[in-house]
Amino acid sequence: MSAAASAALRFTNLTLGYSRHPAVHHLSSEIPAGTLLAVVGPNGAGKSTLLKGIVGELRPLQGRIELNGIERRQIAYLTQQSTLDGSFPIVVADFVAMGLWREIGAFRAIDRRARARVEAAIAGVGLDGLEGRPIGALSGGQLQRARFARVMLQDAPLVLLDEPYAAIDAASVRDLATLVRRWHGEGRTVISVLHDLEHVREEYPLSLLLAREPVAFGATATVLDEANLQRARHLAEGRAEASAPICRHPNGLPHVHPAPPGHANPRETPPHA
Amino acid sequence: MTLPAFLAESFLLSPFIEFGFMRRALAGCLALALGATPVGVFLMLRRMSLAGDAMSHAILPGAAIGYLIAGLSLSAMTLGGLIAGLAVALLAGGVARHSVIKEDASLATFYLISLSAGVLIISLRGSNVDLLHVLFGSVLALDDAALLLLATFASISIVALACGLRLLVLDCCDPAFLGHISRLAPLAHYGFMVLVVLNLLGGFHALGTLMAVGIMILPAATARLWTANIGPLLLIAVGSALAGAYAGLLLSYHVNLPAGPAIVLTLGALYLVSMAVAPLGPLAARRRPRWHFER
Numbered sequence: 001m002s003a004a005a006s007a008a009l010r011f012t013n014l015t016l017g018y019s020r021h022p023a024v025h026h027l028s029s030e031i032p033a034g035t036l037l038a039v040v041g042p043n044g045a046g047k048s049t050l051l052k053g054i055v056g057e058l059r060p061l062q063g064r065i066e067l068n069g070i071e072r073r074q075i076a077y078l079t080q081q082s083t084l085d086g087s088f089p090i091v092v093a094d095f096v097a098m099g100l101w102r103e104i105g106a107f108r109a110i111d112r113r114a115r116a117r118v119e120a121a122i123a124g125v126g127l128d129g130l131e132g133r134p135i136g137a138l139s140g141g142q143l144q145r146a147r148f149a150r151v152m153l154q155d156a157p158l159v160l161l162d163e164p165y166a167a168i169d170a171a172s173v174r175d176l177a178t179l180v181r182r183w184h185g186e187g188r189t190v191i192s193v194l195h196d197l198e199h200v201r202e203e204y205p206l207s208l209l210l211a212r213e214p215v216a217f218g219a220t221a222t223v224l225d226e227a228n229l230q231r232a233r234h235l236a237e238g239r240a241e242a243s244a245p246i247c248r249h250p251n252g253l254p255h256v257h258p259a260p261p262g263h264a265n266p267r268e269t270p271p272h273a
Numbered sequence: 274m275t276l277p278a279f280l281a282e283s284f285l286l287s288p289f290i291e292f293g294f295m296r297r298a299l300a301g302c303l304a305l306a307l308g309a310t311p312v313g314v315f316l317m318l319r320r321m322s323l324a325g326d327a328m329s330h331a332i333l334p335g336a337a338i339g340y341l342i343a344g345l346s347l348s349a350m351t352l353g354g355l356i357a358g359l360a361v362a363l364l365a366g367g368v369a370r371h372s373v374i375k376e377d378a379s380l381a382t383f384y385l386i387s388l389s390a391g392v393l394i395i396s397l398r399g400s401n402v403d404l405l406h407v408l409f410g411s412v413l414a415l416d417d418a419a420l421l422l423l424a425t426f427a428s429i430s431i432v433a434l435a436c437g438l439r440l441l442v443l444d445c446c447d448p449a450f451l452g453h454i455s456r457l458a459p460l461a462h463y464g465f466m467v468l469v470v471l472n473l474l475g476g477f478h479a480l481g482t483l484m485a486v487g488i489m490i491l492p493a494a495t496a497r498l499w500t501a502n503i504g505p506l507l508l509i510a511v512g513s514a515l516a517g518a519y520a521g522l523l524l525s526y527h528v529n530l531p532a533g534p535a536i537v538l539t540l541g542a543l544y545l546v547s548m549a550v551a552p553l554g555p556l557a558a559r560r561r562p563r564w565h566f567e568r
Contacts, residue, residue: 055453073454083449088318089501090446098443101454106440134501154454 008033009054009158009189013063016046016053022061023049025213031206033068036184037191038204038220042236045210047193051077051160054191067158073102076156078147080163086136092146093131096122099153121149126175141172148176159183161192165199177203197224211235288526295522297415298532301423301479302518305488308427309472310514311434311507313489316469317497318445322490327380329473329485331361333391336407336477341394345403347418351474358470361387391482410481410533413525419478426475430468441465442503480533487537488514495544498551513543 009031016024024046031037039047052058053065056072067075076099097110097118104110110118122131125145135143144164151159161180165173181203183190194200200207200220207223209215211232216223288295316325335357336350343349361383374382395404415423434441437460443451444461452458476485496510521536528535548554 057453075453077453079449084447085445088442088446089497089503089506090442091502094442094503095446098439098447098450106455106457107436132502136501150450 008068009191010066010068011063012066014053014060014065015062016049016058017061018049018058020061023212024053024210026063027210027214028063029208029214029217031189031191033189034184034187035189035191035206036180036204037189038200038207039191039193039210040195040197040200040207040224041210041215041232044212045232045236046212047210048080048162050210051162051191051193054158054160070157074156075158075160076151076154077160078151078162078164080166084143084147086138086143088136089134091132091134092122092127092138093118095135096146096149096153099150102154117153121152122146124152125149125179141168144168145172145176148179152179157188159188159190161190163193163195165194165196173199197229200224284527285523288523294413294415295526297420298412298479298522299519301412301415301420302488302522302536303515304420304423304427305472305475305479306492306511306514306518308423308430309476309489310492310510312430312465312468312472313486314493314496314507314510315441315445315465317490317493318503322486322494323377323380325469325473325489326486327384327387328358328361328469329477329482330384330387330391332358332387332470332473332477332485333407333482334387334394335360336482337391337394340403340407341398345399345406347416347422347478350407351422351478354474354477355470357387358473359467362466362470388482406481407477408481408483409531410477410479410484412479412522412532412536415479423475423479426471430472433464433468437461437464480537484533484537487540488518491537491540491544492517495540495547495551498544498547498554501553514540517543 011027011029014024014027015022023044027050039050041047049058053060054067055075055077097104097114099121100110100114100118104114119128119131122128125148127142127145127149130138130142135146138146148164151161159180164176164180168176177199180190180192192204194204201224204220206218207220208217209223209228209232212235215232215235216228289299313325316322332354335353335355337353338357339346339349339351339353342353391407392404395407440451440455440457440461444458444465448458451461472489473485476488479485480487492510492514493506495513496506499509500506517540518536521539522532524530524539525532525535549556551557
């Protein structure tokens with residue numbers, strides 16, 4: 001994996017949501033290039049929504065996201081597993097090779113050099129020997145390793161991981177966390193949505209605590225103190241009770257976020273962050 | 274010539290050597306197996322087998338209007354079917370999405386309304402023979418124009434699948450990933466629906482509106498029981514479609530059965546045999562564990 005160009009992200013008064021129902025309110029922060037950042041918070045805090053905003057799947061209701069020097073399609077984005085059809089008849093090597101899309105696109109052949117990179121990525125996640133196995137015959141942990149191998153081949157300056165360790169065994173978490181550390185060491189910006197606070201304290205130097213609005217951002221030890229966590233829980237409960245389209249921002253009057261053109265789309269998936 | 278060789282030739286080859294209509298039927302089935310069957314594989318993998326069936330019925334009213342205007346004219350019925358099929362392909366997804374009716378019910382309503390409308394329109398002007406022709410096809414009566422049409426649809430499908438294979442695979446397997454890395458995701462979706470409609474039309478001419486999906490879905494389901502790898506799966510599906518079509522035509526010739534149903538039944542028999550003996554079939558799965566999760 002070659003060293004990738006660095007990325008920096010800036011959120012300015014960012015509000016993101018679905019059909020005028022904001023899920024993340026008034027987030028302003030700057031994420032320096034090469035950061036290893038954990039996004040934490042209660043269920044429904046807007047963590048996954050934030051990642052969708054970064055990759056451009058959701059347009060901001062207000063404010064903006066600036067990606068300095070990288071294109072949206074250069075971002076490697078590991079979604080929660082629900083979108084992958086695990087029963088699809090494809091073998092591990094072909095599945096992982098799709099990470100080369102930026103180079104091979106829809107039409108170009110996978111040459112011997114590319115094939116060697118695919119094999120190296122598969123070995124890098126500890127799946128060597130399983131290249132020819134259908135993805136449907138992998139365990140949950142093995143499938144997640146295969147998805148990490150695909151991310152590895154994307155060679156992205158900015159990597160977004162949405163609950164990458166949900167429902168996988170401890171050994172896989174350990175191996176995949178090693179990979180994440182390596183990506184950070186290579187100068188990539190990595191942003192992970194995580195629930196395991198112990199893991200975040202051990203692995204992530206920076207954290208963003210969300211509860212529909214930013215609670216704290218900075219060094220993990222400071223962000224994840226008991227007072228902040230309690231405030232996040234309190235905010236999440238309060239938000240759930242409040243009528244959702246109305247934004248009760250502490251620094252202003254309650255207001256409703258207008259929907260941008262084409263935004264109030266009933267086909268949008270509901271928030272599950 | 275030895276006796277077995279003679280018997281083999283007279284049984285397996287002579288119908289095609291002696292009769293032009295059998296050769297034409299075989300050529301038509303060859304085109305369908307090469308074009309429609311791989312499209313059927315993706316239809317199955319997208320869990321749209323039933324939607325494909327409903328769409329094949331949706332073609333009928335369009336083809337029937339073509340028939341009402343121009344009689345049993347290949348071009349009029351094809352054009353009518355094409356318009357109806359594309360309209361329904363666009364509408365079907367939307368109806369399921371924006372209505373309280375669930376997808377299976379919405380497909381069933383589509384299917385019933387289209388079939389009855391089609392049959393009604395045909396019987397306004399035509400005879401029972403014409404009705405049988407549109408319902409069950411006329412694989413033994415393919416003329417030059419029909420063969421050319423089937424060959425054209427097959428060629429378009431093969432070229433489109435060869436170019437778009439990677440897109441289609443990714444669109445089925447991990448659509449969110451494709452949507453993120455490429456702008457071509459809508460092309461994969463709508464291009465595929467166009468291919469489905471074209472091949473249903475080809476199938477409609479040969480096997481009729483009730484059987485058109487047979488040569489798309491049955492070989493695909495058969496192949497899925499033999500392999501869990503998309504490349505070999507496509508080859509096995511095409512192979513079993515060819516074998517089933519050939520055997521079905523022979524059966525219809527020797528036992529004097531209607532050709533379309535004989536072909537579809539033979540494809541069905543291949544599927545049932547595969548259920549019993551293929552490595553990914555339910556019986557084989559009982560005999561031994563398929564894979565070990567742990568290495």
